[in-house]
Amino acid sequence: MPVFDDGQTETRTPVSSVVETDVLIVGSGPAGASAALLLSTLGVDNMVITKYRWTANTPRAHITNQRAMEIFRDMGIEDQVLADATPHHLVGDTVFCTSIAGEEIGRIHTWGTHPAREADYQLASPCLVVDIPQNYLEPILVKNATVRGTQTRFSTEYLSHVQDADGVDVLARDRLTGAEYTIRAKYLIGADGARSKVAADIGLPYEGAMDIAGSMNITFKADIERYVGHRPSVLYWVIQPGANVGGIGAGLVRMVRPWNEWLIVWGYDINEEPPAVDEAAATQIVRDLLGMPDIDVEITGTSLWGNNEMYAKHLQKGRVFCAGDAIHRHPPSNGLGSNTSIQDSYNLAWKLALVLRGQADRSLLDTYSAERAPVAERIVRRANRSSREFVQFFEVLGLLDATTEAEMVAAIEERKANTPEGAAKRAALVAAMELKNYEFNAHGVDLGQFYRSAAIVSDGSSLPAPGRDADLYYEMSTVPGSRLPHAWVGDTMHRTAMMDLAPYDRFTLVTGIAGEAWASVVDKVAHEFGIPLGTVVIGPGQEVTDLYYDWAKLREIDESGAVLVRPDKHIAWRSVTLPEDPEGALRTAMRQILGKA
Numbered sequence: 277m278p279v280f281d282d283g284q285t286e287t288r289t290p291v292s293s294v295v296e297t298d299v300l301i302v303g304s305g306p307a308g309a310s311a312a313l314l315l316s317t318l319g320v321d322n323m324v325i326t327k328y329r330w331t332a333n334t335p336r337a338h339i340t341n342q343r344a345m346e347i348f349r350d351m352g353i354e355d356q357v358l359a360d361a362t363p364h365h366l367v368g369d370t371v372f373c374t375s376i377a378g379e380e381i382g383r384i385h386t387w388g389t390h391p392a393r394e395a396d397y398q399l400a401s402p403c404l405v406v407d408i409p410q411n412y413l414e415p416i417l418v419k420n421a422t423v424r425g426t427q428t429r430f431s432t433e434y435l436s437h438v439q440d441a442d443g444v445d446v447l448a449r450d451r452l453t454g455a456e457y458t459i460r461a462k463y464l465i466g467a468d469g470a471r472s473k474v475a476a477d478i479g480l481p482y483e484g485a486m487d488i489a490g491s492m493n494i495t496f497k498a499d500i501e502r503y504v505g506h507r508p509s510v511l512y513w514v515i516q517p518g519a520n521v522g523g524i525g526a527g528l529v530r531m532v533r534p535w536n537e538w539l540i541v542w543g544y545d546i547n548e549e550p551p552a553v554d555e556a557a558a559t560q561i562v563r564d565l566l567g568m569p570d571i572d573v574e575i576t577g578t579s580l581w582g583n584n585e586m587y588a589k590h591l592q593k594g595r596v597f598c599a600g601d602a603i604h605r606h607p608p609s610n611g612l613g614s615n616t617s618i619q620d621s622y623n624l625a626w627k628l629a630l631v632l633r634g635q636a637d638r639s640l641l642d643t644y645s646a647e648r649a650p651v652a653e654r655i656v657r658r659a660n661r662s663s664r665e666f667v668q669f670f671e672v673l674g675l676l677d678a679t680t681e682a683e684m685v686a687a688i689e690e691r692k693a694n695t696p697e698g699a700a701k702r703a704a705l706v707a708a709m710e711l712k713n714y715e716f717n718a719h720g721v722d723l724g725q726f727y728r729s730a731a732i733v734s735d736g737s738s739l740p741a742p743g744r745d746a747d748l749y750y751e752m753s754t755v756p757g758s759r760l761p762h763a764w765v766g767d768t769m770h771r772t773a774m775m776d777l778a779p780y781d782r783f784t785l786v787t788g789i790a791g792e793a794w795a796s797v798v799d800k801v802a803h804e805f806g807i808p809l810g811t812v813v814i815g816p817g818q819e820v821t822d823l824y825y826d827w828a829k830l831r832e833i834d835e836s837g838a839v840l841v842r843p844d845k846h847i848a849w850r851s852v853t854l855p856e857d858p859e860g861a862l863r864t865a866m867r868q869i870l871g872k873a
């Protein structure tokens with residue numbers, strides 16, 4: 277074992293030899309850093325290479341949805357994320373206005389903060405939506421991954437790879453020295469963002485187009501609490517001349533830290549020369565959107581980026597997988613990018629762990645694409661539609677025909693008039709505001725991910741027809757492929773979420789007292805397949821009690837039946853009752869899930 281300068285005798289490979297790892301991850305963004313954290317938590321040897329010297333240097337993603345928060349909870353880092361996040365109750369009122377100091381056109385309760393929606397969100401998950409800027413989140417992910425075993429190499433660029441029957445040789449460049457070297461991995465994850473070179477190298481098939489609109493980010497510091505503290509929100513949408521050009525629908529003033537750090541997103545015409553955004557230009561845009569012509573602002577950064585509408589139809593080739601923006605590229609509308617990237621990795625990491633340990637057949641890995649490609653398509657379509665639907669605001673306010681600022685102001689003013697035109701405008705605004713629920717309260721898009729693949733054993737049933745709009749509302753179910761429904765269970769002293777009973781490092785069979793016979797069956801099947809598989813019996817007198825009798829109402833099976841929960845909290849299989857041969861039934865299901873049929 278080599279001894280290094282610092283006296284440590286860990287199993288580090290001397291620089292001159294080929295570096296080896298089980299899973300090499302390219303990228304330390306939300307997709308890559310969470311893949312590393314998940315793999316390290318499962319004890320899988322992994323390494324991250326990332327091009328720059330540190331994590332994200334701009335806020336970018338911020339809305340962190342319930343599903344992502346659940347993953348952090350599962351990884352034991354929920355508290356760390358909450359400590360750096362703006363809490364749920366401050367993310368509430370999304371405001372539409374002519375400027376921060378100017379007129380308000382309307383507000384909408386967002387991210388599940390409407391009193392009528394709060395219940396939907398609380399009933400669906402133990403976690404609520406919070407706001408944590410990407411430059412605060414990534415260090416938490418990378419730190420915890422590295423503490424748990426990830427080898428993290430900054431300033432290291434992926435150049436190319438070659439795969440063979442047993443692994444992947446990746447050529448990497450150390451950007452400090454210029455030295456190129458090979459990393460030999462059993463599997464490679466390309467989490468290298470919207471311009472993914474890994475995805476290009478494996479020739480993933482895409483649908484859609486890149487750079488369909490241009491946006492600029494301006495980060496700045498200015499204390500504007502006086503104008504926003506009484507209507508706390510993370511998003512203030514500004515309708516001003518030019519706000520409908522390119523970009524994400526309208527001008528945006530976004531809170532980074534309450535209430536003195538901000539990010540402005542403003543559009544530009546991508547078919548023209550990219551604008552030069554120097555300090556003077558940035559300050560002018562900030563002052564215009566704030567509606568405060570003399571305010572002192574400190575510009576902390578500017579950048580240009582393209583809005584995309586593109587998703588991969590297949591996500592992997594051989595031993596190489598792509599995750600995150602590499603496979604779904606879309607505007608930030610609905611706040612889905614980072615969240616979905618983290619969820620991609622959550623889907624993939626446990627499968628890699630089982631295959632690497634020889635507990636599952638390699639075909640289990642094929643289910644990654646089968647399960648996540650439909651999600652990629654859905655979110656890309658939703659985000660772009662939400663961005664386009666902003667046009668309805670401009671339309672109902674009569675701004676599409678306004679050619680001068682004066683005309684625009686007059687058109688917005690008209691909504692106050694006691695005239696038929698004013699009344700029509702007010703009525704149309706109600707509908708336009710309502711439509712934005714599809715961007716800001718799309719609970720069904722956030723949580724309603726349903727999987728169909730060989731790792732889901734159908735019982736012939738299909739999801740109940742949605743009683744409400746499937747984008748806005750999430751319906752819980754235990755039909756195989758669904759996400760495990762949430763309920764609070766526990767005992768006299770503790771309240772536990774259903775998801776906590778099914779940790780990421782094992783399969784879990786959940787049953788009731790009449791299904792106690794499953795327990796010995798589970799032990800036998802676990803032993804036979806050599807996999808981590810536990811049983812939870814829920815009922816009075818058991819370790820876990822159905823505290824509110826909610827689980828009994830949600831489980832959609834008899835008390836003697838069982839649901840088999842995968843590590844990623846999707847239902848892999850269920851049995852409505854205790855069958856005559858429960859061992860045979862579970863064995864057959866397990867065989868299919870592990871690809872050993």
Ligand SMILES: Cc1cc2nc3c(=O)[nH]c(=O)nc-3n(C[C@H](O)[C@H](O)[C@H](O)COP(=O)(O)OP(=O)(O)OC[C@H]3O[C@@H](n4cnc5c(N)ncnc54)[C@H](O)[C@@H]3O)c2cc1C
Binds near residue numbers: 303304470581608616
């Ligand atoms: C203004 C804005 C607001 C947003 N708001 C939200 C939001 O509220 N909620 C949300 O969920 N999402 C939001 N997003 C989207 C979110 O930022 C992205 O979806 C997310 O960053 C994608 O994560 P990723 O890990 O796939 O890729 P990235 O974050 O792009 O990370 C890519 C990584 O790959 C590395 N890399 C690239 N090429 C190489 C190479 N050749 N070699 C080595 N390393 C390489 C990079 O250094 C980086 O570490 C927003 C985006 C923007 C622009």
